[in-house]
Amino acid sequence: MASRALAVWQNRKVVSLLVRRDLKVKYQQSILGYAWSMLEPLAMAGVYFFVFGMIFQTNRGVPGGDDAPGGYLLFLISGLLPWLWFSGSLGESPRALITHSKLITTMKVPREIFPLAGVTTRFVDYLFTWPVLLVFVFALGGQTTWEGILLWLPLAIVVQFSFTLGVTMFLATINVLVRDVERIVRILNRVLFYASAIIIPSLMVLDSDTFPEWFKTLYQLNPLLGIFKMHHTVWFPEDAPSAFLMSTTIGGTVLMLIIGYTTFRRLETSVLKEL
């Protein structure tokens, strides 16, 4: 495995080329180009703010209370932007190998770089949305801490990247052999969105009497919950994940990476024949 990691590292240039190509293609074809990266989260935030913030009054669950700096709107935005990174990657993951079949069948490079490039492209897209986030932070008076910027943000990004990569390798490989995956992904995308405390603060589940204990445990077994709580913690220190949640998040991420990678390696031979 170490030698494969080295091989991928030696081919990091190829990854960056693929990422740049994908971004170029994406932004070249549309008139608004880069603006789309911003418009999509903005539109989503608007809709969710209307439904959950104004109608269902979800803001009572915002960590740090109703008048926390930034309020529910910042809570929404700071979760939605990294969510779009994850859901975009998840949506593309089944085709991560298939779309590159021409390159894969003619060029000798470690095949891992294709899922890696897919996740990285989406990650760069996410970085591009940071200006939007900052505008909201300043406009809404959001506040952060050193701990938030130096610990929680990098940690959230690293963990999310690893988790997404594991998922992508797993689904991309399976989908070459059995095409059902593409359908499952659409359902997963929806379920995980509501299960990961992006629009509904996790306190509203964890502190509620409506749900039985087993459900709360199950809820916390989702690594994405921890990941998005970390993203929120950057702006809402009260939202810091508990030790239990951190262990399930990091444990789950490591497990996902291992599952993704082993699946990828074990099925690589058959995948190459199918492509």
Added chain:
Amino acid sequence: MAQPVIEAKGLGVKFAVNRRRKRSLREMFIHGTKRDPNAGSTDFWPLRDVSFEIGEGECVGIVGKNGTGKSTLLKLIAGVLIPDEGEVTVHGKVAPLLELRAGFNDQLTGRENVNLVGSLHGMTPQQLEDRFEQIVDFAEIEERFIDTPVRHYSSGMKVRLGFALISQLEHPVMLVDEVLAVGDKSFKRKCYEAIDRMLENNRTMVLVSHNEGDLRRFCGRGLYIKDGLLALDTDIESALSAYNEDTQAEIDARKNNKNKKKKNNNDNNDDDGDEKAA
């Protein structure tokens, strides 16, 4: 022979044939192996037990009927297929001319594609800049088209650009799969010259082709692959004549069969005629 550049030991690849369809997840997880729709399928070995060594500067032609695993063999050497048996070692980088348009993205322009695919194959930006003119010249693509998205190119243009680019790579090993069949006469001549130049530079080449002229022209050695096995490993003339003999034998056999059938039919007709006459 000097240190071999390509070493193959007992190479084998298997494909599952008779696979009616891909299994769905439900079948995989819930029914296990019981309801596998491919249960009746058998393994098929397009290539098996192939061993050879190719030294530096050699040009080796691979001949054989369609579907006997020639392209599979090239893919194994290129490292884009993983063998199920045996192993193949290649010392040095490989410039694969397996499928020329490979890697070109339809949305990007010719220039962007050349830069992208060139760097994917390990060319430095400096090399690319130096050779860009040459590549475009070679491909005979007019100045005004080079900044047009590749999706508007004719298939000939794409192939020419691909060949022009790959032939600029300085990798020690070249794999060529039937690509000389494309292109018009004048382009073909240029390809020949380019390949000659590469061979002069002591580069190793493996060529798959059905064109005996091409094979005789470039190759010193021939591998004849028959039914997935390496039948002969000799000079190109012997390989070609063995291949031709087998082909001739097959044609004769077919003809004989046909004749026999015809004869049988004729006999029957004769019988009918006789009966009527009687």
